[in-house]
Amino acid sequence: MNEAGLMAGRVIPCAPRCSGTGPRLSVRPAAHAREHCQRTHKERAVFVLLSLLSTRYDRSGTTQSRSGFFTGRGLFRTLVSCLFLLLPVVAWAHVGSPNVFFEGMAGLYPVHVIIRPPEVIPGLADISVRVEGRGIEQVTALPIKWNAGRKGAPPPDVATLVRGETNLYTAQLWFMESGSQSVELEIKGGSGTGRVLIPVDAVAMRVLNMDKALATVLGLLGVGLAILLLSVIGAAVRESVLAPGEKPAGKWGARIAVGTSATLLILAIWGGKNWWDAEASDYRNNRLYQPMSAQAIVRLEKGQRILRLEITDPRFERASPLMPDHGKLMHLFLVQEPKLETFAHLHPVKLDRKTFEVRLPDLPAGQYQASFQHSGIRSLEFT
Amino acid sequence: MNELVTDKPAHTSHYARAVLLGATSIVVGILWDISWHRTVGRDTFWTPAHIAIYLGGVLGGFTCGWLVIRTTFFATPEQQAGAVSIWGFRAPLGAWVTIWGALGMLTSAPFDNWWHNAYGLDVKILSPPHTVLALGMWAIVLGALMLILREQNLASPNEPAPGRHLYVYAAGVLVLMASVFLIEYSFPNEQRTKKFYQVSAVTFPLYLMGMARASKFRWGATWVALVYMGIVMIMAWVLPLFPGTPRLGPIYNPINHFVPLPFPLLLVVPALGIDLIRNWIGHGRGWQRDWLLVVMAGTAFLGLFLVTQWFFSAFLIGPHAQNWFFAADRHWGYTEHPGDWRQKFWSESNPNWHRPLNMKGVMTALLLSMASTRVGLWLGNWMARVRR
Numbered sequence: 001m002n003e004a005g006l007m008a009g010r011v012i013p014c015a016p017r018c019s020g021t022g023p024r025l026s027v028r029p030a031a032h033a034r035e036h037c038q039r040t041h042k043e044r045a046v047f048v049l050l051s052l053l054s055t056r057y058d059r060s061g062t063t064q065s066r067s068g069f070f071t072g073r074g075l076f077r078t079l080v081s082c083l084f085l086l087l088p089v090v091a092w093a094h095v096g097s098p099n100v101f102f103e104g105m106a107g108l109y110p111v112h113v114i115i116r117p118p119e120v121i122p123g124l125a126d127i128s129v130r131v132e133g134r135g136i137e138q139v140t141a142l143p144i145k146w147n148a149g150r151k152g153a154p155p156p157d158v159a160t161l162v163r164g165e166t167n168l169y170t171a172q173l174w175f176m177e178s179g180s181q182s183v184e185l186e187i188k189g190g191s192g193t194g195r196v197l198i199p200v201d202a203v204a205m206r207v208l209n210m211d212k213a214l215a216t217v218l219g220l221l222g223v224g225l226a227i228l229l230l231s232v233i234g235a236a237v238r239e240s241v242l243a244p245g246e247k248p249a250g251k252w253g254a255r256i257a258v259g260t261s262a263t264l265l266i267l268a269i270w271g272g273k274n275w276w277d278a279e280a281s282d283y284r285n286n287r288l289y290q291p292m293s294a295q296a297i298v299r300l301e302k303g304q305r306i307l308r309l310e311i312t313d314p315r316f317e318r319a320s321p322l323m324p325d326h327g328k329l330m331h332l333f334l335v336q337e338p339k340l341e342t343f344a345h346l347h348p349v350k351l352d353r354k355t356f357e358v359r360l361p362d363l364p365a366g367q368y369q370a371s372f373q374h375s376g377i378r379s380l381e382f383t
Numbered sequence: 384m385n386e387l388v389t390d391k392p393a394h395t396s397h398y399a400r401a402v403l404l405g406a407t408s409i410v411v412g413i414l415w416d417i418s419w420h421r422t423v424g425r426d427t428f429w430t431p432a433h434i435a436i437y438l439g440g441v442l443g444g445f446t447c448g449w450l451v452i453r454t455t456f457f458a459t460p461e462q463q464a465g466a467v468s469i470w471g472f473r474a475p476l477g478a479w480v481t482i483w484g485a486l487g488m489l490t491s492a493p494f495d496n497w498w499h500n501a502y503g504l505d506v507k508i509l510s511p512p513h514t515v516l517a518l519g520m521w522a523i524v525l526g527a528l529m530l531i532l533r534e535q536n537l538a539s540p541n542e543p544a545p546g547r548h549l550y551v552y553a554a555g556v557l558v559l560m561a562s563v564f565l566i567e568y569s570f571p572n573e574q575r576t577k578k579f580y581q582v583s584a585v586t587f588p589l590y591l592m593g594m595a596r597a598s599k600f601r602w603g604a605t606w607v608a609l610v611y612m613g614i615v616m617i618m619a620w621v622l623p624l625f626p627g628t629p630r631l632g633p634i635y636n637p638i639n640h641f642v643p644l645p646f647p648l649l650l651v652v653p654a655l656g657i658d659l660i661r662n663w664i665g666h667g668r669g670w671q672r673d674w675l676l677v678v679m680a681g682t683a684f685l686g687l688f689l690v691t692q693w694f695f696s697a698f699l700i701g702p703h704a705q706n707w708f709f710a711a712d713r714h715w716g717y718t719e720h721p722g723d724w725r726q727k728f729w730s731e732s733n734p735n736w737h738r739p740l741n742m743k744g745v746m747t748a749l750l751l752s753m754a755s756t757r758v759g760l761w762l763g764n765w766m767a768r769v770r771r
Contacts (some may be wrong), residue, residue, distance in 0.1 A: 087457065122504040148633030154424075173632050174425065174504075176718075208501040212492060221490040225483065228469075232479045235467040240476045241768040244465035244537075276511050283502050 001340055039297055100200050109133045115198065119206035121287065122176040127183065129159055129169045135190025139169040144197075146180040146321070156186065175202040178287065180323050199323055203289045227264060234258045262319045292316050298360065304361040307332075309372070315356015316354055330356055332372045334363065348372075395546035399530040401446045402481055403553055406524040409439030410556050413520065413563055414618045414644060417508070421642040421716030424631030426504065436488075436520070439692020444485025444521040447478035454478075465537075467771050470618035475533055476771055481526025487519025508567055521560045528553035529769065532597060536770050547599040554594035554603075561586050562611065562648065571645055571711070574696035576730045576737045577744035580689060583648070584752035588684045591654050592676075596763025601662060613645035619710045629717035636719050645714045646699055652691045655681040662696035673760050681753030689745070700726050 080140050100115040110132040117125050142156035159169035175181060181202050187194045210218075238254035248254075292313030299306050309332070322329045328347040336342035342363060348356035412435030419432045427433075451474040454466050458473070466473040495512035502510075531546040531553055538544040562569070565582050573579050595603035622641040629638065657680045664676055698704055704711035715725060724732060730739040738744075 119500075120501065120503040123499075143632055145633035148635060152633040152635060154632040154634060155628075176424070176631050177633065204503065206501075208497075210497060210501075218490070218494055222484070225486055225490060228479075228483050228486065231469045232476070232483055235469050235479065236476055239467040240771050241765065243770055272511055272514070279502065279510065280534060287503070324532065 010205050027353060098201075098205055100197075100198060102198050105194070106131075106185050106187045106195060106196035109136075109189065109190040109194045111185065111196065113185065113188065113198060115200055117200055117202055118175050120204045120208075121178045121202055122174060124174055125173045125183075125200070125202075127159065127171045127173060128162075129171075129185060131167050131169065131187055131189075132190060133167075133187075136167065136187060137190075138186075138188040139171075140186045141171045141173055142184040142186070143173045143175060144182045144184055145177060146182070146323070150184075153184075156184070175200075178203050179319070180321070199325070204287050205289050207284065207288065226269075229265065230258050230261055233261045258263070292319075307346075307348070307370075308359050309356045309358075309370075311354045322350075325363060330372050332356075332358065332370060334360075335369045335371070336364070337367045337369050340368075342368075394702065395531055395534050395549055396555070398446050398450055399477070399527065399534060399546065400549070402443045402477070402523070402527040403445070403549060405439040405442030406527040406553065407439070408435050408442065409520045409523060410559055410614065411618070412436035412439060413560075415613070417563075417624070418622050418627075418641045421718075422627040422629065422638060422640070424629050424717060435723075439523060440485050440488045442518070443481045443526065444488075447481040447485070447526065450474050450478045451482070465771055475530055476769065477526045477529030477531075477533060479526075480529055481485060481523050484519045484522030484524075484526055487522060488516055489519075491516035491519060503630060509564070516691070517560075517564060521557070524553065524557050524560055528557060528601055529766075532766055532769050533771060535599065536597075536768065539744055542586055544599045551594075551598060551600060551603065551606045552610055554590070554598070554607040555614065557594070558587070558590045558611040558650070559614055559751045561590055562723075566644065569645075569648065571699035572725070572729045573695040573729065573737060574692045575740055577740045577748075578738065579692075580685070580740055580744065581751055583643045583688060583692075584685055584748040585755050587648075587650060587688070588657075588681060588752050588755040589762070590757035591650070591657055591684070592680060592756050593763035593766065594663060595654075595657060596760060597766035597769075599630075601666075602655075602658045604654040604657045604661070605651060608650035612647045612649070612651060612719070619643035619646060619714075623707070623710065623713050631717075634717045636715050636717050636721055638715075638717055639714070642716050643710050643714050645729075646709050646711070648688075649691045649695055650688075653684040653687040659683075662723045668764065673757075673764075676760060677753050677757045681756040682749065684756065685749050685752040689740075689748075696728075700728070702726075709714065 055103045098117055098119075100113075100117070102111070102113040102115070104111065112130040112132075115125055116127075127145075129139055129141075131139060139159040140156035141159055142150075142153050144150055144153045157171045157173055159171035162168040162170055174181065179202060181200050183198045183200055185196050185198065234254040234257065237257040239252065243250065290313055292315055294309060294311045294313065296310075297308045299301045299308065309330075325331065329350050330348045332346040332348050334344045334346065335344075344361055344363060346358045346361075348358035350356055412432050416430070416432035417434060419430055420426065451472050454463060454473045454475075455471075458466075463473050465475070467476050467479070469479055491512050494515060495510075498512045500512060507513075528550065531550045534548050535544040535546045565586060568576070568579050568582050591604040591607060594607045597603075598607070600606055620643075622643040625641045626639060627641040660676065660679045660683055664672060664679070699709060699711050701711075707713075719725075729737040
């Protein structure tokens with residue numbers, strides 16, 4: 001690839017959310033693509049901020065000497081500039097999040113929507129809707145699962161107006177199953193009823209560890225319950241069958257019962273721990289998002305390199321169908337390793353349910369990381 | 384009822400009745416809550432079913448907490464002498480069991496909340512935090528039973544035992560609690576699997592034999608089984624009378640009424656067998672008599688239970704049970720796809736996941752039934768002597 005090609009590779013939007021004007025829709029990118037997206041976004045943010053700062057100096061009409069940055073107003077601006085330069089680091093935390101951003105029209109109403117999918121399924125999604133237009137009467141949100149459709153959807157939730165705002169509405173929706181879903185927004189107001197359908201991918205993304213405070217509280221409660229249980233068992237064996245006023249004959253019976261119960265209790269706790277571990281393992285292996293296995297082969301056909309992708313993971317057979325995003329079924333990202341200096345965003349075409357092909361652009365030979373929806377391949381190599 | 388004691392009015396203490404009322408509230412709340420999850424789906428802290436469960440826990444916990452304070456600090460020496468002592472405090476044994484149950488319920492709340500955040504909302508009925516909650520609720524019912532049992536056992540043999548009817552009722556509620564633990568294995572479509580018969584053999588003989596042994600009734604096991612069946616049937620008939628629609632999606636099964644649990648197990652049949660054997664062998668004590676009971680009643684339970692449920696389940700998944708009485712077409716929740724899988728035994732349609740019952744499984748279940756009967760007898764012998 002020539003220099004122009006490389007530069008072009010750098011400015012290609014790495015994910016739809018990075019794109020510019022017009023109706024914008026973004027869904028979560030594949031994990032590896034997300035890493036690259038973050039880097040690109042950060043670079044762009046630094047570039048934009050530097051541009052803004054230079055523009056500001058130009059507009060002020062001040063000719064800055066090199067030493068001017070370190071004296072008086074120049075020093076102040078330098079400090080402010082440094083603070084601003086830190087901002088992209090802050091912004092970086094939000095890029096690559098699983099949130100869905102939508103800007104478009106719901107009927108005649110321009111809407112700006114943010115959907116924060118639940119981190120575990122079933123779980124609650126947070127939806128924020130900013131509606132432009134007057135006389136808004138009601139905003140509702142409805143989750144629609146791909147295989148159940150509108151017929152299988154529950155009644156919509158009415159979004160509430162955020163206190164102190166005039167056009168920002170919020171709602172929470174339950175996503176009960178993993179997979180492709182949509183959120184249908186309906187706006188009622190002076191311009192009639194407008195609807196828009198926003199695709200959302202609901203998948204568990206979080207592994208939650210118990211924080212120490214809760215673990216301590218639960219541990220103490222558990223120990224308290226265990227001690228009380230053993231005490232009750234001891235009292236039951238020692239005294240429960242005695243006539244009122246009768247003194248216990250001895251303590252050994254109660255001690256043996258408590259000892260036996262303690263042993264059984266330890267076994268029960270051990271069994272409970274194994275059960276918990278099995279549930280956690282089931283969550284990690286079967287419900288938590290995991291990239292699917294895939295194979296990639298590059299062949300030469302009349303001097304043109306063709307990349308063939310096959311999703312070989314058996315889970316893909318059972319997965320919900322791929323949904324078009326920005327009009328494309330697949331968005332493939334190629335990143336050269338190890339320096340990550342060459343990048344391409346391609347759209348392979350579906351040959352059958354699990355096989356896709358695309359003509360490769362004139363990329364330099366080497367090792368690449370390929371990422372697309374559901375999967376990623378770390379060692380794609382061509383010459 | 385055909386009683387072993389003369390039939391005169393019986394009186395139990397107000398606190399025992401209050402705790403039993405709490406136990407009833409819990410069990411109604413559980414059945415209601417399961418129905419809520421399968422009908423409405425959307426769950427909040429304040430659903431009516433949850434409130435019924437909290438009410439039971441609060442009523443039991445506070446009543447028994449007050450009982451501990453009253454017995455320890457304000458009771459006469461005679462009253463204190465009729466209680467058991469734990470850490471210097473005194474109260475009837477049932478009160479301590481109930482307090483443990485209330486604390487167990489309390490402990491399960493933050494645990495369950497964290498579980499939902501970590502793994503999603505109630506993917507399964509049986510989860511570790513739900514087990515802690517279920518044990519807490521079970522202990523409250525057991526505590527109510529122990530409070531009543533104490534008063535029943537303190538009566539002299541020549542006078543009617545107070546609370547003997549309430550004891551049978553509480554025992555039926557306890558059997559119902561146990562059956563809820565097994566609900567995921569005991570749908571009618573599951574009733575030709577190995578697991579269904581084995582978990583039933585572990586559970587029900589223990590309860591039926593143990594409760595019957597401590598009961599004052601000749602047909603104690605039968606009455607206990609009838610109470611269990613009666614409550615489930617009443618809930619199965621009442622819940623569908625109320626309108627209810629799903630508030631969560633996807634909805635694969637559109638419903639417009641509250642969904643009940645499936646028709647109860649016909650435990651009355653094996654319970655009748657157990658009572659017949661008990662009455663034939665005699666109600667006396669002794670290790671030889673008990674071991675004979677273990678072999679005979681354990682075998683009778685499994686044999687009668689297996690034959691009854693084997694054929695009754697075929698009726699329940701068939702077209703003739705699709706009416707208001709058996710509710711076979713009304714117990715499917717909104718998440719369950721329509722299809723002929725509802726009319727099939729899952730052990731036949733999917734034997735890898737639902738292992739069919741075979742001869743080895745029957746023999747294992749038989750041994751488990753005898754072991755469960757043996758433990759039930761030990762517990763029953765102890766319960767028959769509880770006086771504090």
